[in-house]
Amino acid sequence: MTAGFCQRCLHYTFDYETPKTLVIPNIGVGCVFRFTQLLVVLYVVGYVCVVQKAYQETDSVISSVTTKVKGFAFTNTTDMDPRFWDVADYVIPSQGDNSFFVITNMVVTPNQTQSRCPELPNPSTTCVDDCDCIEGHSDPRGNGIQTGLCENYSTTAKTCEVLSWCPLEIDTKLPEHALLASAENFTVLIKNSITYPKFNVHRRNILPHINSSYLKRCEFNHATDPDCPIFRLKNIVSEAGEEFQDMAVKGGVLGIIIDWSCDLDWWAGKCYPKYSFRRLDSKHPVNNVAPGYNFRFAKYYKTQDGEETRTLIKAYGIRFDIIVFGTAGKFGIVPTIVNLGAALSFLSLVPVVTDWFLLTCTRKRDLYSKHKVTNLNEDAETESVSMGTGTSYGTQ
Ligand SMILES: *[C@@H]1O[C@H](CO)[C@@H](O)[C@H](O)[C@H]1NC(C)=O
Numbered sequence: 001m002t003a004g005f006c007q008r009c010l011h012y013t014f015d016y017e018t019p020k021t022l023v024i025p026n027i028g029v030g031c032v033f034r035f036t037q038l039l040v041v042l043y044v045v046g047y048v049c050v051v052q053k054a055y056q057e058t059d060s061v062i063s064s065v066t067t068k069v070k071g072f073a074f075t076n077t078t079d080m081d082p083r084f085w086d087v088a089d090y091v092i093p094s095q096g097d098n099s100f101f102v103i104t105n106m107v108v109t110p111n112q113t114q115s116r117c118p119e120l121p122n123p124s125t126t127c128v129d130d131c132d133c134i135e136g137h138s139d140p141r142g143n144g145i146q147t148g149l150c151e152n153y154s155t156t157a158k159t160c161e162v163l164s165w166c167p168l169e170i171d172t173k174l175p176e177h178a179l180l181a182s183a184e185n186f187t188v189l190i191k192n193s194i195t196y197p198k199f200n201v202h203r204r205n206i207l208p209h210i211n212s213s214y215l216k217r218c219e220f221n222h223a224t225d226p227d228c229p230i231f232r233l234k235n236i237v238s239e240a241g242e243e244f245q246d247m248a249v250k251g252g253v254l255g256i257i258i259d260w261s262c263d264l265d266w267w268a269g270k271c272y273p274k275y276s277f278r279r280l281d282s283k284h285p286v287n288n289v290a291p292g293y294n295f296r297f298a299k300y301y302k303t304q305d306g307e308e309t310r311t312l313i314k315a316y317g318i319r320f321d322i323i324v325f326g327t328a329g330k331f332g333i334v335p336t337i338v339n340l341g342a343a344l345s346f347l348s349l350v351p352v353v354t355d356w357f358l359l360t361c362t363r364k365r366d367l368y369s370k371h372k373v374t375n376l377n378e379d380a381e382t383e384s385v386s387m388g389t390g391t392s393y394g395t396q
Contacts, residue, residue: 022371026362033354040350044343053263054339056329059198061260063324065098071186075179080108090180092297092315098322102186102233104248105178105316109169112298112310117166118151119143119159126159133160143168171314178248178316184234187219188320191229192273194260196328201264205229205273220275227272231256236320240277250292251316253281260326271328280321293319 024030048054073085088094090103119125119142127133127150135148144164153159192205206215207227218228220235237244240254247254255278262271281293294316301309359369 020374022368024358024368026358026364029354029358029362032357033350036350036353037347040344040346043346044340048339048343052339053329054343055331055336056263056265057198057332057335058327058329059196061194061196061324061326061328063192063194063258063260065322065324066095066191067100067320067322068189068191069100069102069186070189071183073180073182077175077179079175080179085180090183090317098324099319100188101317101319102180102183103315103317104180104183104251105175107169107171107174107314109167109312109314112165112167112312113307114163115166116147116161116163117168118153119146119162120168120170121153121157121159126157128158165310165312169312169314174249174316176249178245181245181248183248184232184237184244186233187230188233188236189230190256190258190322192258192322192324194324194326196262196264199264199328199330201262201271201328203260203262203271203273205258207272222275226275233318233320236277237318240279242279242283247279247318249316251294251318252279252283252292253319253321254278255280256320256322258322258324258326260324260328262326262328264328264330292316 069087069091071087073090074083075085076082092101092103124139125142130148130150133146133148133150135146138145142162144162147161147163149161150158151161190205193202194204195202206229210218210227210229215228215230218225218230220226220228220231222239234244236256237247237254242252242254257276257278259274259276260271261274263269264271283291294314296312296314298310298312301311303309355372359365359372362368
């Protein structure tokens, strides 16, 4: 028993397998074979070479962006004195990295001084008498540090008094129509320089064919002026599928996306910026708690008698983020060899598929499978049995 088993082991270990060619004159099998080959070739040519450009070396973009907003506005509302606005008033900060913010709406609280005043009424600040207010207590959601007194906020409500910048800001009545509605007509010049360090390629979005007189009068438009780097804010917002005046009320974040994907091969030689626009903060129609974008800042003054006052501004507006991305590709011999090898290895699947078809789907499959594997050991064994001797190792 064991001896027979070991003999078999020996056979399997030292048997040498060599392919034998079978020619199958069957049109169906031939079709499957050629069709599978065609699929592999299409994959290599169509997807690997044309779509993926796997023959290229790649590099990702390094970029710098500067912006300049232009435009004026004039406001004349009941809340505020008539006022003229220019860039220094509505763009904050005056320069930033890859983004700029334009004020479109605001709540202004002028003439605040360091003093005491009753809190805005809400369940945690209303009081009946001084016992309800704790001296020194400060609620982060409140407006100041409690003095321990309960004061009349109005004729009907009493609230705890706080030490704060008074009068307190009342930000519940935000103008329903954006204060700076004319911000829709402001324009922004975006200057963007990029580098692909690996290929030593430098480009900028003010293309060589743009001259200064064109730059003075052009305005970006996907159809007519796709290369002009000057954008009207209203167009940016509407290309992102939003309405400027709606967005201006509560603010938001908008992405200006510059795609610098380049094909640097001489036969393609294309390297231009492509602009697209998209709203980045979520504007979910149902889950719409705390929408928009706002922040506060103040301007400080001293009155003639030396008292410090400030004007508090809660600014709502649109932040424009400029996002630059892209990869450049150029023919390289190493990626060509590596990717071609990887793709062509799929050719080894062709016989697998064809064999499967041959041995399961054809009418003469039994004949084919009989011829496909020939084990000379078995021949030898049957022979040796008939000759009545022990096993001879591959005698033929
Ligand atoms: C923006 O400009 C257009 C055309 O110049 C004008 O019709 C529109 O009223 C302006 N928008 C605002 C809010 O002033």
